[in-house]
Amino acid sequence: SASPGVRPLSRCPLAWGRAALQLPGLPLAPCRAFSNNKILVELDESSGVATMKFKSPPVNSLSLDFLTEFCISLEKLENDRACRGVIFASAVPKIFSSGLDITEMCGKSTEHYAEFWRAVQEMWLRLYGSNMVTVAAVNGSSPAGGCLVALSCDYRIMVENPKFSMGLNEAQLGIVAPFWFKDTFVNVVGHRIAERSLQLGSLHPAPEALKFGLVDELVPEEKLQEKAEAVMAQWLALPDHARQLTKSMMRKAVLDRMVAHREEDIQNFISFISKESIQKSLRMYMEMLKKKKS
Amino acid sequence: SASPGVRPLSRCPLAWGRAALQLPGLPLAPCRAFSNNKILVELDESSGVATMKFKSPPVNSLSLDFLTEFCISLEKLENDRACRGVIFASAVPKIFSSGLDITEMCGKSTEHYAEFWRAVQEMWLRLYGSNMVTVAAVNGSSPAGGCLVALSCDYRIMVENPKFSMGLNEAQLGIVAPFWFKDTFVNVVGHRIAERSLQLGSLHPAPEALKFGLVDELVPEEKLQEKAEAVMAQWLALPDHARQLTKSMMRKAVLDRMVAHREEDIQNFISFISKESIQKSLRMYMEMLKKKKS
Amino acid sequence: SASPGVRPLSRCPLAWGRAALQLPGLPLAPCRAFSNNKILVELDESSGVATMKFKSPPVNSLSLDFLTEFCISLEKLENDRACRGVIFASAVPKIFSSGLDITEMCGKSTEHYAEFWRAVQEMWLRLYGSNMVTVAAVNGSSPAGGCLVALSCDYRIMVENPKFSMGLNEAQLGIVAPFWFKDTFVNVVGHRIAERSLQLGSLHPAPEALKFGLVDELVPEEKLQEKAEAVMAQWLALPDHARQLTKSMMRKAVLDRMVAHREEDIQNFISFISKESIQKSLRMYMEMLKKKKS
Numbered sequence: 001s002a003s004p005g006v007r008p009l010s011r012c013p014l015a016w017g018r019a020a021l022q023l024p025g026l027p028l029a030p031c032r033a034f035s036n037n038k039i040l041v042e043l044d045e046s047s048g049v050a051t052m053k054f055k056s057p058p059v060n061s062l063s064l065d066f067l068t069e070f071c072i073s074l075e076k077l078e079n080d081r082a083c084r085g086v087i088f089a090s091a092v093p094k095i096f097s098s099g100l101d102i103t104e105m106c107g108k109s110t111e112h113y114a115e116f117w118r119a120v121q122e123m124w125l126r127l128y129g130s131n132m133v134t135v136a137a138v139n140g141s142s143p144a145g146g147c148l149v150a151l152s153c154d155y156r157i158m159v160e161n162p163k164f165s166m167g168l169n170e171a172q173l174g175i176v177a178p179f180w181f182k183d184t185f186v187n188v189v190g191h192r193i194a195e196r197s198l199q200l201g202s203l204h205p206a207p208e209a210l211k212f213g214l215v216d217e218l219v220p221e222e223k224l225q226e227k228a229e230a231v232m233a234q235w236l237a238l239p240d241h242a243r244q245l246t247k248s249m250m251r252k253a254v255l256d257r258m259v260a261h262r263e264e265d266i267q268n269f270i271s272f273i274s275k276e277s278i279q280k281s282l283r284m285y286m287e288m289l290k291k292k293k294s
Numbered sequence: 295s296a297s298p299g300v301r302p303l304s305r306c307p308l309a310w311g312r313a314a315l316q317l318p319g320l321p322l323a324p325c326r327a328f329s330n331n332k333i334l335v336e337l338d339e340s341s342g343v344a345t346m347k348f349k350s351p352p353v354n355s356l357s358l359d360f361l362t363e364f365c366i367s368l369e370k371l372e373n374d375r376a377c378r379g380v381i382f383a384s385a386v387p388k389i390f391s392s393g394l395d396i397t398e399m400c401g402k403s404t405e406h407y408a409e410f411w412r413a414v415q416e417m418w419l420r421l422y423g424s425n426m427v428t429v430a431a432v433n434g435s436s437p438a439g440g441c442l443v444a445l446s447c448d449y450r451i452m453v454e455n456p457k458f459s460m461g462l463n464e465a466q467l468g469i470v471a472p473f474w475f476k477d478t479f480v481n482v483v484g485h486r487i488a489e490r491s492l493q494l495g496s497l498h499p500a501p502e503a504l505k506f507g508l509v510d511e512l513v514p515e516e517k518l519q520e521k522a523e524a525v526m527a528q529w530l531a532l533p534d535h536a537r538q539l540t541k542s543m544m545r546k547a548v549l550d551r552m553v554a555h556r557e558e559d560i561q562n563f564i565s566f567i568s569k570e571s572i573q574k575s576l577r578m579y580m581e582m583l584k585k586k587k588s
Numbered sequence: 589s590a591s592p593g594v595r596p597l598s599r600c601p602l603a604w605g606r607a608a609l610q611l612p613g614l615p616l617a618p619c620r621a622f623s624n625n626k627i628l629v630e631l632d633e634s635s636g637v638a639t640m641k642f643k644s645p646p647v648n649s650l651s652l653d654f655l656t657e658f659c660i661s662l663e664k665l666e667n668d669r670a671c672r673g674v675i676f677a678s679a680v681p682k683i684f685s686s687g688l689d690i691t692e693m694c695g696k697s698t699e700h701y702a703e704f705w706r707a708v709q710e711m712w713l714r715l716y717g718s719n720m721v722t723v724a725a726v727n728g729s730s731p732a733g734g735c736l737v738a739l740s741c742d743y744r745i746m747v748e749n750p751k752f753s754m755g756l757n758e759a760q761l762g763i764v765a766p767f768w769f770k771d772t773f774v775n776v777v778g779h780r781i782a783e784r785s786l787q788l789g790s791l792h793p794a795p796e797a798l799k800f801g802l803v804d805e806l807v808p809e810e811k812l813q814e815k816a817e818a819v820m821a822q823w824l825a826l827p828d829h830a831r832q833l834t835k836s837m838m839r840k841a842v843l844d845r846m847v848a849h850r851e852e853d854i855q856n857f858i859s860f861i862s863k864e865s866i867q868k869s870l871r872m873y874m875e876m877l878k879k880k881k882s
Contacts, residue, residue, distance in 0.1 A: 107407050154787065174533040182543055187779045191481045192507060195544040199448065199537050200529065215782060218864050235788065239762040239869070243787050249770055250783040281533070407861040470834050485775045486801060489838040493742065493831050494823065575827070 015118045023101035029268030038066045040091060041073050042218060045155040048084035049232050050077050055091035059098035062145045066101070067119040073128050084236055085133035088153065089226045090140050094164070099144030105273050106282050117269040119263060120145070121180075128152040128184060129255050131244045133235040137228040142166040143203055144177075151184050151214070154235065154247070157227050162205045167214070174281040175272070178265060187254060309382050313354055324438050332360045334385060342378035342527050344371050349385035351358070356439045360395070361413040368420050369458060378530055379427035382447065384434050388458070399567050410562040411465045414439070415474075415556060422446040422478060423549050425538045426576050427529040431522040436460040438471075445508070447449060448529065454512035456499045461508070465495030466576040469566070472559060474552040482562050483507045485489035506564030606843040611762045626654045628679060629661050636672035637820050643679035647686035650712040650733045653709040662714050672824055673721035675816045678728050678740065682752070683852050687732030688817070693861050694870050705857040707770075708733070709850060716740040716772060717843050719832045721823040726803060730754040731791055733767075739772050739802070741847050742823065742835070748806035757800070759789030762869040763860070766853060768846040775842060 010276055052073060054060040062070075077083040078257065090096045104116045127134065136220040137151040138158040147166050150156050159162065168185055170177040177185075186194045193212050197204070209215045219227045235243070258265070272278060300458045334347040346367060349356040356364075359481055363527045371377040384390045411562040421428065421443065432452040441460050444450050451457065462479055464471040471479075480488045487506050491498070513521045529537070552559070566572060591659040628641040640661060652660075669736040678684045692704045715722065715737065724738040735754050738744050746752065756773055758765040765773075767788055774782045781800050785792070797803045807815045823831070845881040846853070860866060 016425075061438040106663040155784070171532050174536045176536050176539045176543065179543060187783070189780070190484055190778055192483070192543070195481070195541075196449070196510075198540045198544065199532070201532060201536075216784075238787070239837050240790060241865075242762045242764050242789075245764045246786045247783075249764065249767060250779070250786065322881060465830040465834050468830045470830050470837065473837060476837055486776055486777070486836070488837075489775070490743070490804075492833050492834045492838065493826070495830075571829075 007196040009269070019080075028074075036069065036073070038063075038069050039073055041046070041077070043077070043083055047229075048082060048236065049229070050083050050086045052077075052086055052088050053091040054089070054140060058094050059095045060090055060092050060146070060212055061098045061101040062120070062149075063101035063258045064095045064104055064116050064119055067116075067123050068210050068271060071119070071126055074130065078126070078132060079161055080129060083132065084240060085135065085232045086130075087135045087232060088149065089198050090225075093140065095146075096136075096142040096164075096166075097146030097149055098141075099146045099148075102282055102286055108284065110270055110274065113270045113273055114266055117266050121258065121265065124148065124152060124184070125255065125258065128251055130292040131240075131247075133232060133243070135228050135235075136167065136233050137224050138164070139224055140164055141203075143169050144173075146216070148181050148184060151188050155200065155231055156215040157224060157231065158206050158209060158215040158218050159224055160206055161221065162207055165203040165205045166209045167201070168204040169201040169203050171199060172203075173201070173285050175278065178269070179261075180254065180265070183254040183257065187251075205239070236272055327546040330363065331358075332363050332365055335371070337371070337374070337377055338374050341523075341527075342376060342530065343523065344377050346371075346380055346382050347385040348383070348391055351386050351388045354384055354386050355395040355441070356414070356417070356443075357395035358398055358410050358413055360419045361471075365413070365416050365420055365456060368424065368427070372420070372424060372426060377426065378534060379429065379522050379526045380424075381429045381431055381526060382443065383431040383518070383522070385396065387434065389434040389440075390430075390432045390436040390458075390460075391440030392435075393440045393442075393444055396576055396580055400573060400580065404564055404568065407564045407567055408560055411560050415552065418442065418446060418474065418478075419549065423542075423544055424540075425534075427537070429522050429526050429528060429529075431518050432458070432460065433518055434458055435497075435562065437463050441508070442475055442478060445482050449525055450509040451518060451525065452500050452509040452512050453515045453518055454500055455515065456501055459497040459499045460503045461495070461497040462492055463497050465493060466497075467495070467579050469572065472563070473555075474548065474559070475552065477546045477548040481545075489513065599814045606839050619674045624657065624661070626651075626657050627751055629665070630670055631665070632668050635817075635821075636670060636824065638674045639816065640665075640670050640674055641679040642677070642685055644819065645680050647683045648678055648680050648734070648817065649686045649689040650693055650708070650711070650737075651689035652704050652707055654811070655704075655711045659707070659710050659714055663717065666714070666718060666720060669876055671720065671721065672828060673820045674718075675725055675820060676737065677725040677812070677816070681728065681732075683725075683732030684726045684730040684752075684754075686729075687736075688732045690870055690874055694874065695869060698858055699853075701858045701861055702854055705854050709853065712740060712768065712772070713843065713846065716839060717836075718854065719835075721820060723816050723820050723823075725751070725792050726754065727809065727812055728752055728824040729791075731757050732761075735802070736772060738768050739776050743819055744803040745812060745819065746794050746797060746803040746806050747812055748794055748798070749809065750795055753791040753793045754797045755789070755791040756786055757789040757791050759787060760791075761789070761873055763866065766857070767849075768842065768853070771842040771845065775839075 032207065038054070038056040042053075043050040052070075052097060054066075056063070056066055060066070073087070077086055099122060105113065107114075130258050134153040134155075136153040136156045138156060139148050140159070141164045142150050144168070147168050158166065168177045168181055170181075181192065184196060189197070189212055196202075197212070204212060204214060206215070206218055210218050217227075220248065318426075332350040334349050335344060336347075346364075349358055350357070354360070356464070368380070371380055394414060399407065402410075430447040430449040430450045432444050432450060434453070435458050436444050437460070441462050444460065452460065462471045462475055464475075476488065476492060479492065483491070483506055486490040490496075491506070498506060498508060500509070500512055504512050511521075625842070626644040628643050629638060630641075631638040644651070644654055648654070662674070665674055688708060696704075697735065710855070712820050722743075724739040724741040724744045726738050728747070729736050729752045731754070735756050739753065746754065756765045756769055756770075769795060770786060772781065773786065777800055785800070790801060792800060794803070794806055804814075804834075806875075
């Protein structure tokens with residue numbers, strides 16, 4: 001299904017573990033079976049711009065498989081000198097990404113929770129710390145983990161459809177966004193807006209997402225790709241080295257904090273998600289989603 | 295004078311000292327004579343929403359008695375499972391609260407200054423760290439400590455009367471807002487606006503308070519109560535546990551910093567306020583207020 | 589060339605090294621030959637307001653001589669009880685200051701780089717930490733180090749000419765703004781705007797500089813002086829002591845961080861600027877400027 005521009009991805013990435021911004025202590029992930037079937041990766045070698053298109057219907061949820069593929073694909077591009085920037089978009093209509101896959105957090109073993117959470121962390125560490133220019137072309141709704149993906153990019157363009165919304169709505173589900181989701185959010189919208197939005201678990205319709213600074217601009221859907229490419233070209237006009245060092249300077253404190261508390265964060269997640277009350281509310285939420293669908 | 299909804303408050307609160315967000319090291323306050331005569335507390339058990347109405351004419355100044363009553367009332371509500379949120383408002387026309395009572399800071403003993411300042415700290419620790427949803431219905435001017443009360447809530451609604459103003463105007467009186475007033479302010483309006491406003495000791499008329507983010511919205515006076523209840527209902531629609539943990543995550547750094555420097559902060563206050571130059575400027579300020587009144 | 593209001597400046601400032609806000613560890617600068625020929629300093633003793641006018645054509649670049657004169661002049665005013673505030677402006681048309689003098693960073697010795705960088709640090713420490721009220725009257729473009737001068741003041745007024753622009757555009761030259769340039773910028777415009785602007789090396793035309801908060805207001809060129817004096821009068825209406833302590837409270841963390849990493853920052857600068865790739869790109873940039881001129 002890959003287009004001609006897609007480069008082959010090895011099944012066992014040797015380079016894995018070398019973080020973009022020299023993050024200390026990123027462990028080698030176990031070598032996982034891998035196939036490029038949830039994300040369509042295309043690299044235009046002439047412009048140096050890759051596109052990562054999420055094509056995991058129905059809602060591009062961030063499952064363990066999706067996250068693993070995301071990390072491997074991003075790592076490949078990171079290590080490819082021909083690639084200087086990545087545009088993220090969805091190949092599924094109306095949804096950018098629905099966020100973390102709740103089935104990975106429900107009725108599973110402690111080991112599974114640990115593996116899943118490590119993958120979520122890894123995705124963020126690689127994306128927020130990427131040396132490449134990263135642009136989110138948000139062509140659909142983007143709650144929770146989907147919002148985190150967008151917030152971790154350098155620039156966010158959203159389709160101006162008020163039916164599309166975006167936000168860290170974890171509190172609505174009875175769960176709490178991890179501190180590094182919060183740190184990322186605060187770096188984008190400031191403390192006050194983050195405090196209110198996180199406590200209310202707000203999903204902001206596109207116009208409000210712009211007003212509160214969650215996204216940088218809105219465009220009609222048919223202009224999204226063109227706009228994303230124009231923004232990318234503007235960012236790539238800068239010399240890479242200075243831009244990368246500047247990006248690292250801006251994000252280092254928040255990245256370091258997560259790396260320093262990584263294992264603790266995994267344990268927190270496990271003990272939180274293992275609570276019967278949390279499991280119950282996640283099961284209820286999934287029931288609700290199923291009913292909604294049918 | 296209490297309305298039927300007011301619950302009795304014990305004279306010696308046994309639960310005192312258990313902080314909402316598990317703040318370490320909050321000492322037991324001495325058991326003080328107490329009567330519920332400066333704050334009208336009403337709890338609507340059906341909605342879980344309490345109202346604390348300041349009724350300490352002429353200007354609801356934060357005296358030691360007021361602060362003690364405030365802390366005990368808030369603690370009572372905090373420990374009452376029937377109460378999930380509190381709306382703060384004034385029962386005195388045109389003024390929300392004039393801030394710290396200057397008579398407590400003028401010509402008193404070192405011991406008195408220490409006791410007073412500990413009570414100011416305690417008020418803020420309990421309010422900023424409250425597990426309940428806190429909404430300020432700012433129905434009058436709100437300088438200095440009065441502004442701090444509003445800034446420490448989760449949401450601020452102000453009457454759209456441009457004659458009502460709000461701000462940390464300590465610098466106008468020749469004194470300096472403590473670092474935790476500043477931290478609270480910065481968390482609401484950001485560093486730049488706080489830097490400018492604190493240095494100028496600005497009192498922002500309602501429209502400017504909205505523009506600079508000191509309050510979240512303005513409403514006509516007759517709509518204030520209704521609006522406060524609607525906002526409260528929106529916040530209470532969230533599951534308490536996730537919302538509380540989220541709030542704690544957002545405010546913990548600033549709360550911890552104060553707790554860590556609490557005794558030092560008391561000593562700083564005492565040595566600052568004991569200076570003859572400061573005593574003189576406070577006396578002059580009180581003279582001016584007296585003349586203004588007559 | 590000095591006007592009657594200019595006070596004599598000693599050639600070897602004994603008081604040098606005493607920082608405004610009691611910064612620890614500011615070393616005594618070597619006694620340098622000095623003449624007041626790059627900055628016109630005037631003090632109006634009746635208002636307590638001094639003006640420092642940059643008159644170092646063609647573009648008021650921050651050379652070692654300029655920086656030394658800047659520091660000595662500011663120190664003189666800081667120690668003069670008759671002076672409570674300083675307005676900074678340019679005596680050169682269309683340019684406020686072009687920023688660091690690139691000739692000081694090109695083809696010089698390691699010792700020269702160290703001396704130059706220490707002078708840049710010193711300028712910022714004295715200006716950002718000044719006890720006086722500082723107002724930037726930005727009557728021309730203000731890139732890089734010129735922007736830093738303006739950002740370090742208490743208030744910024746810019747001429748509303750869209751041909752004048754302002755920003756930390758280091759990344760455009762292939763270099764990276766030091767962390768304390770970044771900290772100063774973040775304190776003014778917040779994290780998100782700083783992250784984007786620094787990575788793109790943006791120069792914001794006056795209207796955008798206002799929109800993004802780099803400046804506080806725009807005025808027609810003929811109103812600039814009058815406006816700067818009015819703003820200064822407003823700030824000077826506050827008691828000095830409380831205002832100074834408040835300013836120190838707001839800026840201390842960022843000042844302390846630089847002082848703590850000062851020597852490291854000098855070494856970083858030397859090793860960065862000594863790289864052949866950086867030297868090459870600076871030479872190319874200077875060539876481009878020369879061609880542009882002719």
